[in-house]
Amino acid sequence: xxxxxxxxxxxxxxxxxxxxxxxxxxxxxxxxxxxxxxxxxxxxxxxxxxxxxxxxxxxxxxxxxxxxxxxxxxxxxxxxxxxxxxxxxxxxxxxxxxxxxxxxxxxxxxxxxxxxxxxxx
Amino acid sequence: xxxxxxxxxxxxxxxxxxxxxxxxxxxxxxxxxxxxxxxxxxxxxxxxxxxxxxxxxxxxxxxxxxxxxxxxxxxxxxxxxxxxxxxxxxxxxxxxxxxxxxxxxxx
Numbered sequence: 001x002x003x004x005x006x007x008x009x010x011x012x013x014x015x016x017x018x019x020x021x022x023x024x025x026x027x028x029x030x031x032x033x034x035x036x037x038x039x040x041x042x043x044x045x046x047x048x049x050x051x052x053x054x055x056x057x058x059x060x061x062x063x064x065x066x067x068x069x070x071x072x073x074x075x076x077x078x079x080x081x082x083x084x085x086x087x088x089x090x091x092x093x094x095x096x097x098x099x100x101x102x103x104x105x106x107x108x109x110x111x112x113x114x115x116x117x118x119x120x121x
Numbered sequence: 122x123x124x125x126x127x128x129x130x131x132x133x134x135x136x137x138x139x140x141x142x143x144x145x146x147x148x149x150x151x152x153x154x155x156x157x158x159x160x161x162x163x164x165x166x167x168x169x170x171x172x173x174x175x176x177x178x179x180x181x182x183x184x185x186x187x188x189x190x191x192x193x194x195x196x197x198x199x200x201x202x203x204x205x206x207x208x209x210x211x212x213x214x215x216x217x218x219x220x221x222x223x224x225x226x227x228x
Contacts, residue, residue, distance in 0.1 A: 040165075040219075048157075048165065048208050048219040062215045065122070098164055105171065106212025107155035111164035 002026045004037075004099050004112035011118045012089050019085035020115045022099030032080040033057040036102035039073060039084050042114075043095045053102055054082060089119045123147050125211055125220040133226045140196040142223045144209035149189045153213040156185055156194045159222075160205045168207075169194065201227055 007021040024032045039051040052063040054073040061073045074083045082099055097115050100108035124147040134140050144154065152172040157165040167176045169185035172192055182197045196203055204227045209220040 038217075047206075047222045048159075048210075050210070050217045050219055053215070053217075064216060064218075100165075103170075105153050106215075106217055107167060107170045107210060108157075108165075109167050109170075109176065111166070114164055 002101060002110045004101060004110055006097075006099060006112040006115045009116040009118070011120070014089060014091055014119055014121055016089050016119075017085070017087050018089055018117065019083050020097060020117065022082045022084075022112050024080045024082075024101070027080075033077050037073075037075070037082040038100045038102050038108055039071075039082075040098045040100060040108075041067075041095045042098065051084075051097075056080075056082065089117075091119050091121075093117060094119045123150060123211060123213070123218065125209060125218055127207075127209060127220040127223050129223060130221065131224045131226070133228050134199050135228045136199055136201060138199045140199050140203075140225065142194045142207055142225075144187075144192045144194070144220050146190045146192075146211055150211040150213040152188045153211060154185075154187065154192045155210045155212065156183075157208045157210065157219075158203075158205045159208065165208065196225075199225075199227070203227075 033056040036053040036055050038053040041049040051067045054061040056075040072085050099112040101110040103109045126145045128143050154172045156169040159165040173185045184195050206222045206224045208222045
């Protein structure tokens with residue numbers, strides 16, 4: 001069974017940097033490097049926002065215009081892990097962040113449990 | 122940019138009722154449309170991909186139809202465990218987007 005396990009909740013101050021992770025396991029037919037990994041934001045009480053996707057095979061990344069320049073996606077294929085990072089957090093970055101495996105034409109079949117990021121002074 | 126809308130935004134129905142949620146795209150997305158179910162405090166769960174393909178393990182009371190710009194998710198007989206928020210997602214290009222969601226409550 002494919003699983004994505006995300007890093008734990010984070011509490012940060014405005015201006016601080018942050019990198020959260022998403023580790024894949026249980027890939028059988030095709031490896032972790034064969035599937036795009038996506039990131040989705042959900043602000044408190046709000047809907048899902050598609051942030052972008054990254055292909056672990058070559059680190060090709062595609063960002064939603066709303067998130068381009070605000071976050072950076074990366075991968076470490078040696079440990080089947082994808083990352084989402086901020087160089088300078090803002091209070092408005094407070095949200096739940098999910099990673100998910102993209103299949104076929106582009107939907108997400110497997111999701112991580114989410115990482116709650118709280119940014120407060 | 123292709124905009125997604127969903128209707129209604131909320132609905133309340135009784136156990137056993139047939140429930141239909143509509144998702145519309147501002148331009149054609151062919152059949153590149155998925156539906157997800159999200160319960161409070163949980164990650165979303167894929168229900169349907171490519172507009173009408175039921176995901177593995179999803180009960181057959183869920184079905185999806187449509188193509189182009191208008192899509193529907195139907196629950197043929199609403200069950201208590203179906204109380205959740207439902208999102209559509211278009212993925213007609215590398216860039217994707219979710220609809221605003223429909224909250225389904227049980228009367």
